[in-house]
Amino acid sequence: MTDPLLYLDGVSVSFDGFKALNNLSLMIDPGELRAIIGPNGAGKTTMMDVITGKTRPDHGTVMFEGNTDLTKLKESTIANLGIGRKFQRPTVFEHHTVLDNLELALKNPRGVFSGLFYKVSEEDRKRIEELLDITKLSPKRDVVAGGLAHGEKQWLEIGMLLAQDPKLLLVDEPVAGMTDAETEQTAHLLRAISGKHSVIVVEHDMVFVRELGVKVTVLHEGSMLAEGSLDTVSANQQVIDVYLGR
Amino acid sequence: MLTRFLLAGLDTKAWVLLSVLAVLAVAVPFMALAVPPTSPWSLSMLTVTLLGKYFCYALLALSLDLVWGYCGILSLGHGAFFALGGYAMGMYLMRQIGSRGVYGNAELPDFMVFLNWKELPWYWHGFDMFPFAALMVVLIPGVLAFAFGWFAFRSRVTGVYLSIITQAMTFALLLAFFRNDMGFGGNNGLTDFKEILGYDIQAPATRAGLFVATVVALAIGYILASAVVSSKYGKVLVAVRDAESRVRFLGYDVEKVKLFAWTLSACMAGVAGALYVPQVGIINPSEFSPAASIEAVIWVAVGGRGTLAGAVLGAVIVNYGKTWFTGVLPEVWLFALGGLFVLVTLFLPKGILGLAGDLRQRLAARRSRAAAGSNAAKEATAP
Ligand SMILES: Nc1ncnc2c1ncn2[C@@H]1O[C@H](COP(=O)(O)OP(=O)(O)OP(=O)(O)O)[C@@H](O)[C@H]1O
Numbered sequence: 001m002t003d004p005l006l007y008l009d010g011v012s013v014s015f016d017g018f019k020a021l022n023n024l025s026l027m028i029d030p031g032e033l034r035a036i037i038g039p040n041g042a043g044k045t046t047m048m049d050v051i052t053g054k055t056r057p058d059h060g061t062v063m064f065e066g067n068t069d070l071t072k073l074k075e076s077t078i079a080n081l082g083i084g085r086k087f088q089r090p091t092v093f094e095h096h097t098v099l100d101n102l103e104l105a106l107k108n109p110r111g112v113f114s115g116l117f118y119k120v121s122e123e124d125r126k127r128i129e130e131l132l133d134i135t136k137l138s139p140k141r142d143v144v145a146g147g148l149a150h151g152e153k154q155w156l157e158i159g160m161l162l163a164q165d166p167k168l169l170l171v172d173e174p175v176a177g178m179t180d181a182e183t184e185q186t187a188h189l190l191r192a193i194s195g196k197h198s199v200i201v202v203e204h205d206m207v208f209v210r211e212l213g214v215k216v217t218v219l220h221e222g223s224m225l226a227e228g229s230l231d232t233v234s235a236n237q238q239v240i241d242v243y244l245g246r
Numbered sequence: 247m248l249t250r251f252l253l254a255g256l257d258t259k260a261w262v263l264l265s266v267l268a269v270l271a272v273a274v275p276f277m278a279l280a281v282p283p284t285s286p287w288s289l290s291m292l293t294v295t296l297l298g299k300y301f302c303y304a305l306l307a308l309s310l311d312l313v314w315g316y317c318g319i320l321s322l323g324h325g326a327f328f329a330l331g332g333y334a335m336g337m338y339l340m341r342q343i344g345s346r347g348v349y350g351n352a353e354l355p356d357f358m359v360f361l362n363w364k365e366l367p368w369y370w371h372g373f374d375m376f377p378f379a380a381l382m383v384v385l386i387p388g389v390l391a392f393a394f395g396w397f398a399f400r401s402r403v404t405g406v407y408l409s410i411i412t413q414a415m416t417f418a419l420l421l422a423f424f425r426n427d428m429g430f431g432g433n434n435g436l437t438d439f440k441e442i443l444g445y446d447i448q449a450p451a452t453r454a455g456l457f458v459a460t461v462v463a464l465a466i467g468y469i470l471a472s473a474v475v476s477s478k479y480g481k482v483l484v485a486v487r488d489a490e491s492r493v494r495f496l497g498y499d500v501e502k503v504k505l506f507a508w509t510l511s512a513c514m515a516g517v518a519g520a521l522y523v524p525q526v527g528i529i530n531p532s533e534f535s536p537a538a539s540i541e542a543v544i545w546v547a548v549g550g551r552g553t554l555a556g557a558v559l560g561a562v563i564v565n566y567g568k569t570w571f572t573g574v575l576p577e578v579w580l581f582a583l584g585g586l587f588v589l590v591t592l593f594l595p596k597g598i599l600g601l602a603g604d605l606r607q608r609l610a611a612r613r614s615r616a617a618a619g620s621n622a623a624k625e626a627t628a629p
């Protein structure tokens with residue numbers, strides 16, 4: 001039994017008295033790919049906000065690699081520990097080209113002076129080519145990201161996430177706006193990168209979740225409702241009730 | 247490494263601008279000093295000084311564009327950094343007056359004698375030495391900007407709130423510098439300068455020299471700013487402007503990113519102020535007035551923000567307009583400026599340079615469409 005890479009312990013967050021997360025605990029193993037589902041407003045995005053330092057929880061700890069409590073750190077520090085994030089609404093740098101978006105995400109020193117004197121190395125160039133291939137954005141490399149279609153922005157953001165080469169990837173609704181074929185490719189890609197990286201995917205698309213074929217956590221009103229394979233959780237009476245709105 | 251860094255940022259626009267500046271740096275002094283005054287090609291000293299003033303404003307606009315155009319920080323207080331640089335230079339120039347002041351006091355500037363002060367305040371020490379004063383010209387605005395930015399950016403003050411506190415900063419300085427007991431000449435400021443670096447400040451050759459120095463400073467500022475914005479750091483800067491929190495999740499320390507550009511920009515504004523003061527012959531608290539800072543924002547907006555060259559262009563054009571209007575219809579100028587700002591915001595959101603870019607793009611699109619059309623025609627006629 002390995003130690004978990006990420007361990008949320010009793011995390012609670014409330015917004016003006018409304019509990020978005022309610023004593024949530026969750027464990028992710030190194031190399032694991034985990035799907036998280038749950039109805040709208042279940043707290044899935046809020047959970048990612050807590051892990052990445054965007055939201056401070058009222059209670060609970062978020063331990064990364066056993067001994068680092070993420071709830072005390074700021075966003076950039078957490079990112080540099082090796083946690084990358086793809087947002088629910090794809091957020092890329094609209095005025096930069098696809099190439100520049102990837103370049104900014106590449107795992108390189110983040111300081112002001114290393115930025116001023118940075119020159120693309122052969123290695124970086126190769127890595128960017130690889131990422132352009134993976135995301136199928138090669139023909140659009142010089143297009144400004146603002147001019148991409150919704151699905152392409154999703155791919156670009158996934159590419160940026162890979163460029164960061166994080167230990168843990170948080171992926172919020174990656175297949176919204178993608179065709180069925182693209183959805184399948186995305187599932188494929190995420191499966192391929194898990195193993196070396198841990199991945200948490202939030203998604204409503206059940207076809208996609210089935211495609212992933214991994215352990216599923218069901219969130220409801222800020223707490224975990226059920227956990228297990230998709231078949232197990234979808235047979236769970238409570239889960240059925242929640243999804244049918246009873 | 248440094249040359250590569252500096253040259254990497256220069257595009258066509260930059261080379262055009264730098265060439266124009268180079269020509270002016272040679273032609274203007276020549277036309278003012280060597281061409282006989284009877285010739286139509288002769289320039290008066292007044293014109294030389296006026297041009298010098300425009301280019302000081304251009305450097306201020308450039309510094310503002312660095313933070314506003316590229317980092318999204320709309321500073322409504324950049325005049326404060328300009329004025330502080332100006333005061334540092336003014337203090338040096340005051341000390342050069344020596345015993346030639348009205349009261350003939352070799353040690354104390356006239357206004358201090360008038361206030362019955364017996365000795366020079368501690369913070370005036372060292373300003374009799376040019377290198378010290380020159381250092382202060384960048385250091386004082388730089389340190390103020392650093393301290394201001396440190397607190398503002400860490401508390402994540404952004405947008406309108408940040409603009410308002412920059413305005414409050416310059417307003418607070420305005421009130422402070424109005425006070426006689428601050429030791430900067432109060433209401434009247436610093437004036438009646440005689441010499442700079444041992445040269446008579448009124449002499450045509452000195453004026454021409456100051457003009458050349460201004461053009462050179464503007465050119466250096468431009469090269470530096472282009473290098474910064476075209477580096478990877480510059481791309482991070484734009485990314486912060488467009489999606490600040492996204493940049494954080496990539497692991498960049500947004501506070502430091504902003505702080506560097508902000509401080510560099512303040513230092514540039516300080517240099518602009520320092521070159522301005524010997525040319526106009528006075529520095530007083532009105533340079534701290536919020537209106538002065540807002541005017542600088544208008545120059546950048548008119549020229550086109552986020553283009554660097556646009557800032558230079560905007561500052562020169564608007565100030566030329568100001569000179570012309572205040573000569574012909576002085577009471578109309580403020581309305582014209584306000585109207586210009588409204589027009590630009592409504593119809594030219596990218597300013598003059600943005601308009602030029604759009605036109606060029608449209609032309610290129612039409613040309614490629616025409617080319618595609620003729621190709622299609624060729625294909626149609628082919629067997
Ligand atoms: N900054 C905030 N201020 C107030 N309420 C918030 C804030 N962020 C989230 N909430 C609320 O917390 C609850 C959980 O939101 P969250 O975005 O985490 O849900 P989600 O599971 O991601 O839903 P969806 O599937 O629609 O993306 C929602 O009711 C939401 O309105």
Ligand SMILES: [Mg+2]
Pocket residue numbers: 044045046088172
């Ligand atoms: Mg969500």
